Amino acid sequence: MPVTDVAPLDALTDACEAVRRTAPSPGGIADLRRRAFERFAALGIPTTRLERWRFTNIAPIANTAFTLAAPADRAAARVDAAPHALTGAGARLTFINGRYVAGASDLAGLPDGVAVGSLAAALESEAAPARPAVDTHLAAEAAIDGEAFTALNTALLQDGAVVHVPANTVVEQPIQLLFVTTPPDGGAPVMTHPRVLIVAGENAQVRLVESYGGGGESPYLTNAVTEVVAGPAAVVDHYKVVRESLAGYHIAAMHLRLARAASFSSHAVTLGGAIVRNDADATLDGEGVDCTLNGLYLANGRRLIDNHTTIRHASPHCSSHELYKGILDDEARAVFNGKIVVAIDAQKTDAKQTNKALLLSEDAQINTKPELEIFADDVKCTHGATVGQLDEDALFYLRARGLAEGQARSVLIHAFASDLLNRIAVDSIRAQLDDLLLRQLPGAGGGSFEVGGDGLDEQSG
Amino acid sequence: MATETENIEQLTSQDYKYGFVTDVEEDKIAPGLNEDIIRLISSKKQEPEWLLEWRLKAFRFWQTMTPPEWHNVSFPPVDFQDIIYYSAPKQKPKLNSLDEVDPEIKATFDKLGIPLEEQKRMAGVAVDAVFDSVSVGTTFQAKLAELGIIFCSFSEAVRDHPELVRRYLGSVVPSSDNFYAALNSAVFSDGSFAYIPKGVRCPMELSTYFRINAAQTGQFERTLLVADEGATVSYLEGCTAPMRDENQLHAAVVELVALDDATIKYSTVQNWYPGDKDGKGGIYNFVTKRGTAFTNAKITWTQVETGSAITWKYPSCILQGDNSVGEFYSVAVTNNRQQADTGTKMLHLGRNTRSTIVSKGISAGKGQNTYRGLVRIGKKAKGARNFSQCDSLLIGDKCGAHTFPYLEVRNTSSRVEHEASTAKIDEDQIFYCRQRGLSTEDAINMIVNGFCKEVFRELPMEFAVEAQKLLGISLEGSVG
Numbered sequence: 001m002p003v004t005d006v007a008p009l010d011a012l013t014d015a016c017e018a019v020r021r022t023a024p025s026p027g028g029i030a031d032l033r034r035r036a037f038e039r040f041a042a043l044g045i046p047t048t049r050l051e052r053w054r055f056t057n058i059a060p061i062a063n064t065a066f067t068l069a070a071p072a073d074r075a076a077a078r079v080d081a082a083p084h085a086l087t088g089a090g091a092r093l094t095f096i097n098g099r100y101v102a103g104a105s106d107l108a109g110l111p112d113g114v115a116v117g118s119l120a121a122a123l124e125s126e127a128a129p130a131r132p133a134v135d136t137h138l139a140a141e142a143a144i145d146g147e148a149f150t151a152l153n154t155a156l157l158q159d160g161a162v163v164h165v166p167a168n169t170v171v172e173q174p175i176q177l178l179f180v181t182t183p184p185d186g187g188a189p190v191m192t193h194p195r196v197l198i199v200a201g202e203n204a205q206v207r208l209v210e211s212y213g214g215g216g217e218s219p220y221l222t223n224a225v226t227e228v229v230a231g232p233a234a235v236v237d238h239y240k241v242v243r244e245s246l247a248g249y250h251i252a253a254m255h256l257r258l259a260r261a262a263s264f265s266s267h268a269v270t271l272g273g274a275i276v277r278n279d280a281d282a283t284l285d286g287e288g289v290d291c292t293l294n295g296l297y298l299a300n301g302r303r304l305i306d307n308h309t310t311i312r313h314a315s316p317h318c319s320s321h322e323l324y325k326g327i328l329d330d331e332a333r334a335v336f337n338g339k340i341v342v343a344i345d346a347q348k349t350d351a352k353q354t355n356k357a358l359l360l361s362e363d364a365q366i367n368t369k370p371e372l373e374i375f376a377d378d379v380k381c382t383h384g385a386t387v388g389q390l391d392e393d394a395l396f397y398l399r400a401r402g403l404a405e406g407q408a409r410s411v412l413i414h415a416f417a418s419d420l421l422n423r424i425a426v427d428s429i430r431a432q433l434d435d436l437l438l439r440q441l442p443g444a445g446g447g448s449f450e451v452g453g454d455g456l457d458e459q460s461g
Numbered sequence: 462m463a464t465e466t467e468n469i470e471q472l473t474s475q476d477y478k479y480g481f482v483t484d485v486e487e488d489k490i491a492p493g494l495n496e497d498i499i500r501l502i503s504s505k506k507q508e509p510e511w512l513l514e515w516r517l518k519a520f521r522f523w524q525t526m527t528p529p530e531w532h533n534v535s536f537p538p539v540d541f542q543d544i545i546y547y548s549a550p551k552q553k554p555k556l557n558s559l560d561e562v563d564p565e566i567k568a569t570f571d572k573l574g575i576p577l578e579e580q581k582r583m584a585g586v587a588v589d590a591v592f593d594s595v596s597v598g599t600t601f602q603a604k605l606a607e608l609g610i611i612f613c614s615f616s617e618a619v620r621d622h623p624e625l626v627r628r629y630l631g632s633v634v635p636s637s638d639n640f641y642a643a644l645n646s647a648v649f650s651d652g653s654f655a656y657i658p659k660g661v662r663c664p665m666e667l668s669t670y671f672r673i674n675a676a677q678t679g680q681f682e683r684t685l686l687v688a689d690e691g692a693t694v695s696y697l698e699g700c701t702a703p704m705r706d707e708n709q710l711h712a713a714v715v716e717l718v719a720l721d722d723a724t725i726k727y728s729t730v731q732n733w734y735p736g737d738k739d740g741k742g743g744i745y746n747f748v749t750k751r752g753t754a755f756t757n758a759k760i761t762w763t764q765v766e767t768g769s770a771i772t773w774k775y776p777s778c779i780l781q782g783d784n785s786v787g788e789f790y791s792v793a794v795t796n797n798r799q800q801a802d803t804g805t806k807m808l809h810l811g812r813n814t815r816s817t818i819v820s821k822g823i824s825a826g827k828g829q830n831t832y833r834g835l836v837r838i839g840k841k842a843k844g845a846r847n848f849s850q851c852d853s854l855l856i857g858d859k860c861g862a863h864t865f866p867y868l869e870v871r872n873t874s875s876r877v878e879h880e881a882s883t884a885k886i887d888e889d890q891i892f893y894c895r896q897r898g899l900s901t902e903d904a905i906n907m908i909v910n911g912f913c914k915e916v917f918r919e920l921p922m923e924f925a926v927e928a929q930k931l932l933g934i935s936l937e938g939s940v941g
Contacts, residue, residue: 359873377855
C-alpha cells in the first residue's frame, strides 16, 4: 500500500513545514499553525488507550505515511466532482484535493452581504469579503488543545470554505460545500485537511450541505474541521454527507457555538469511507437555543463508523434532540458515543438522545455509550439506546403478502432509515439522499440478502 | 412511610446515628504495609501456607499497580502506609459459644439492632457479625449445619473447610483483578463464608453485619458465597462505622458462585459513615463484587447505598452458563458532599442469558452520583436479552447526576435496551401533597420512596423497611 519509506509522523511533520513555508499567514495564523503543530506533536495520533478512541482502532491511519494531496487540474476536477454534487442546491463551492476550484464552483444568486468563498483567498487578501469572519472566528471554537486531529488540521490550515451570512439576511437556497479527493492511482497515500467556517449573524438564516467524496482505490485521509458560530436567533440547517471511497479515511470534527434563541440542526449521513469518525461538539451558549443533531450511518464490509457527539447545555431554557440510527452488515463495526453535559445553572434544560442500531449480520459489532453529566436540578434529560435486528413478525407480515424475503427485508431496513431521512426539511436533498441510500442498502438488488438472527429490538428509549 | 409526627421529628433531628465508638481493648498492629505485615496477619489468623502464598502473590502484583483514575470521584490520594491493616478486639483465643463474646461488643451490636443472642433474634435470619478485622460471632450455625449449610467466618472456613475455600477463592475475582481487589487479596482479614449444598434451599436469610470501630484502620473483608447445584440462598449485608474526622478505607471483595440451577440473592444496605456536612471524614468504600452464574443459575444484586463519603462499587454478573440470569437493583443516595460512582457489569457469555438493570440515583446537597455500567453481549451469547434503566433524581441545584453506560453487542440475535432519565421532584407533586396536609419533608420522602419502589420491592422485607427509613434520614436537611 504505502510506496514511501517515510515514517508516518515524519510525513506529517514535513507537510506542516511545507504549509508553514508556502501558505499565506496573515496576523496570528503562522503562530496558530506552529502552536497547533506543537500540540499535535505532544498529543500524537490517538490510540485505543484513550477513552474517546477506545473502540475506534485507527492503526491503518496511524501506520500510513500520508502526503498532502496535489491540486488537480481544472478540467479533470470538474469531472471528478460532478458525481458527488447534489442537484437543486444554490451556490456551490468545490474543493478538489483540499484546494478550491473556482471553475467547478458557482457563487451566483447569493443575497447582498453574504460572503462565501475559499479560506485560502480570505487568508491571502485583506479585501476578501470573507476576511472579517476569518479574523474574528477562525480557530475560536475548535480548540487545538483537545483532539490531536483538530490540532493537525489547524497546523495544516490552508484552504477550506468560509460562509458568512450577516445579520437579518436569509439565504433561500442551500449552499453546497463539496470536498472531493482524487488520489493518484497506485501513488502515495494523500491527505487533505479542509477547514470550514460558518458564521451566521443575528436573525440570519442559512442552509448548508457539506459533502465529502473520493474516488479511486488508493487510500487517502480527509481530516476536516468545521466551525459554526450562530448569532442570536439565527437559524442554521446543516447537512453532512460522507461518501468517501471504500479506501478513504474520514476524520471530522464539528464545533458549534449557538447564541441566544439560535436554532441549529444537523443531519449527518454516512454512506462511505473505510474508517469514518464524526465528532460534533455543540455549546448552547444562550437561553432558548434549540439544537438538533441527527445521524444515519450505513456500514458493510469491514468498515468502521464512529459518531461522537457532545452537547453542552451552558445556559438555561435550551433544548437539544439527538437521533442516531445505524445499519450494520457483514463485519462492520460502529461506535456511538453521545454525551450531554448540563452546566450548573442551566435550569429548564430539555435534552433527549436516542441511538438505535440495526445489526444485520452475526459478525457486525456495535459499541454504544450514551452519557449524561448533569449539574442542574430542574432539567429533563433522557437517553435511550437500542440494538437489535429486524422484527420476525414484520418480516412474516410482508412475506404473507407476497414479498420475497429479500424484498421484505429491504422494505424494513429502508423504513428504519427513512425515519431519519424524513426529518430532512429540504425536499430535494431528502430525495437525493433517499436515492443514494436505496442504492446502497443491503439487499437493494433484491432477494439475495442473507438472513441472520431473529426478533427485533425497536422499543424506544 | 414516614408520615407520623415522631418520624418527622426523627427526620429533622437525625444525623448519623451509628456514629458512636465502642471502648474495647483492641489488638492492633502498627500501620503500614509490607510483606512482613502480611505474614503477621496470616500468622495471627493461623493460616495455612498456601493462603499466605496467595496473599503474597497478590501483594507483589498490587505493588506493580497504580490506583485507578477513570472514576468520576475525586479525593486526595490514599496513603496506604498510614493504615492499620489488622485490628481485633482482644479476646480469649477461641470462642466456644456466643456467650463468650465481649459484652462491650455484644452491646455494640445490640445498639445497632443486631442482637447476637439467637433467642432474641428475629426468626429466620442467621447473622455473622464482623467487628473491625474479625468475625465476633455467627448465629444459628448449628441449625444450618443440620441441612449441610456451612455459614461461618472466613477464618473458620479456612480452618475447617480449606478444600472449598481453596477451590473457589479468587475464582470469580482474581487477585490481580483491580487495584483494590489486589490490595484486599493481600491483606483481607475476615468476612463471611457460606456454602449451600446441592438442592438445598436455605431456610433463613443469611446475614453479615460489618462494623468498623477502631480508628485509623481499614476494613478489608472477603465474602465468598457458593451455592451448589440447585441450591437457593438469600444473603443480607449491612454496615456502619463511627464518626471520625479522618477518612477510613474499606476495600472489600465479594465473590458469588452460583453453580447450575442455583439462585443467589445478595442484598446490601450500605450505611458507612458518610462524613459531615462539609465532607470531613467518612468511609472510602472501594468494593469489588462479582458473581458467576452457571447454567440456569440466577444472581440478583440489590443494593441501597446511602453511606460512605465515596462509593466505588460495581456488583457484576458473569453470565457464563446458558439461560443464566443476572439482575441488579440499586438505589444510591448522595447528600452533602458524598460521591458515588456505582453501577454494574453484565457479561453475557452463555446463550439465552438475560439481565436486568434498574438503577436509581438520588443526588441532594452537593452530592455527585454516577451510574457506570457495562452490558457486553459476547459473540456466543445468542438470544441474550438485556434491559437497563437508570433514573436520576436531583434535589437542589448544587448536586450532579452522571450516567456512563457502555453497551457492547457482538451478535445479532440479542436485544439490548437502555433507558435513562434525569428529573427533579415536580413542584406540582409537592404542592399536591402539601395541599393534603403533608409537610414538604414528608412529601419529598414519599415521592423519593415512590421513585425507588422498583428497587425496594426486591429487598427482603425487614431490609425494605430499614431502607426506606434510611433514605429519609440520608435526605434529611436537603430540602430548602
